[in-house]
Amino acid sequence: MTTHTKTNTLLSANNIGLSYGENIILRDINFCIKDIVRPGMQQGQVVSLIGRSGIGKTQLFKILSGLQQPSNGTVTIHDNEQVKAGDMGVIFQNYYLFEWRTVYQSLLLAAVKNPLIKGKEKEMIEQYAQSFQLTDALKKYPQQLSGGQRQRASIIQQLLKGSNFLLLDEPFSGLDVCVLDKVTDLLLQVSTSDELKTLIIVSHDIATSVAISDTVLIMGNEIGKPGATIKKEIDLIERDLAWKKDIKKEKAFTDTVEEIKRCL
Ligand SMILES: Nc1ncnc2c1ncn2[C@@H]1O[C@H](COP(=O)(O)OP(=O)(O)OP(=O)(O)O)[C@@H](O)[C@H]1O
Numbered sequence: 137m138t139t140h141t142k143t144n145t146l147l148s149a150n151n152i153g154l155s156y157g158e159n160i161i162l163r164d165i166n167f168c169i170k171d172i173v174r175p176g177m178q179q180g181q182v183v184s185l186i187g188r189s190g191i192g193k194t195q196l197f198k199i200l201s202g203l204q205q206p207s208n209g210t211v212t213i214h215d216n217e218q219v220k221a222g223d224m225g226v227i228f229q230n231y232y233l234f235e236w237r238t239v240y241q242s243l244l245l246a247a248v249k250n251p252l253i254k255g256k257e258k259e260m261i262e263q264y265a266q267s268f269q270l271t272d273a274l275k276k277y278p279q280q281l282s283g284g285q286r287q288r289a290s291i292i293q294q295l296l297k298g299s300n301f302l303l304l305d306e307p308f309s310g311l312d313v314c315v316l317d318k319v320t321d322l323l324l325q326v327s328t329s330d331e332l333k334t335l336i337i338v339s340h341d342i343a344t345s346v347a348i349s350d351t352v353l354i355m356g357n358e359i360g361k362p363g364a365t366i367k368k369e370i371d372l373i374e375r376d377l378a379w380k381k382d383i384k385k386e387k388a389f390t391d392t393v394e395e396i397k398r399c400l
């Protein structure tokens with residue numbers, strides 16, 4: 137197994153609950169994400185949140201990003217600081233971009249919010265555009281882009297803002313197999329771009345999520361209890377299933393995918 141240690145807590149969800157009136161959506165959600173340290177590597181964290189449609193993934197996603205208040209509990213980041221809107225880079229499924237601005241103009245708006253790249257905004261945009269194969273799209277308007285290009289522009293937009301946390305809602309849906317491989321590589325590239333970079337991916341696509349994550353959180357209902365909770369946490373590093381190319385061919389991988397399906 138690859139040598140690693142889990143050190144400081146980067147994010148902690150503490151007893152999260154969410155109800156609308158009498159309707160309990162989420163209950164007793166507890167988990168924490170720790171900094172994974174690997175000798176000689178810049179290793180970020182990739183956590184997948186998997187669950188059936190309608191279980192409450194997007195609701196939890198909004199709570200984790202500080203965009204929605206839970207009915208109970210807290211989400212803390214850094215040193216026990218409560219998360220607030222704007223702390224995290226949030227990439228929604230519809231890849232929100234300003235339709236009346238060119239991609240470059242949209243990206244510039246994001247870049248000027250990050251004091252760490254002051255004076256280097258143009259250079260950073262060009263660098264990201266090049267590594268995400270989006271140079272030609274910079275002068276275009278969002279409606280002139282393909283779905284995959286919009287997604288990459290949206291990811292760059294959030295990366296430019298500089299947050300260590302990136303939350304992605306269904307980043308693999310509607311992609312063909314070739315684009316899917318590219319997006320997977322891209323997210324892995326992002327996850328190793330900074331020691332503290334932490335990706336939280338909400339997805340239905342079990343196999344793709346497991347293939348790029350170090351941890352899987354399974355959301356579901358427990359018999360006799362209302363609301364969804366985290367039914368199981370799978371540490372893919374312990375199973376020697378993290379950070380490997382061609383992992384999908386291994387038996388332990390397909391066994392884990394089946395185990396997750398049974399748990400949903
Ligand atoms: N404003 C609201 N008022 C009442 N109930 C809501 C509200 N928003 C969402 N819900 C309910 O919360 C539950 C969870 O919804 P959510 O969108 O989080 O599901 P999901 O797991 O993301 O589903 P999908 O995989 O289809 O995106 C659903 O039953 C939904 O009807």
Ligand SMILES: [Mg+2]
Nearest residue numbers: 193194195305
């Ligand atoms: Mg959803």
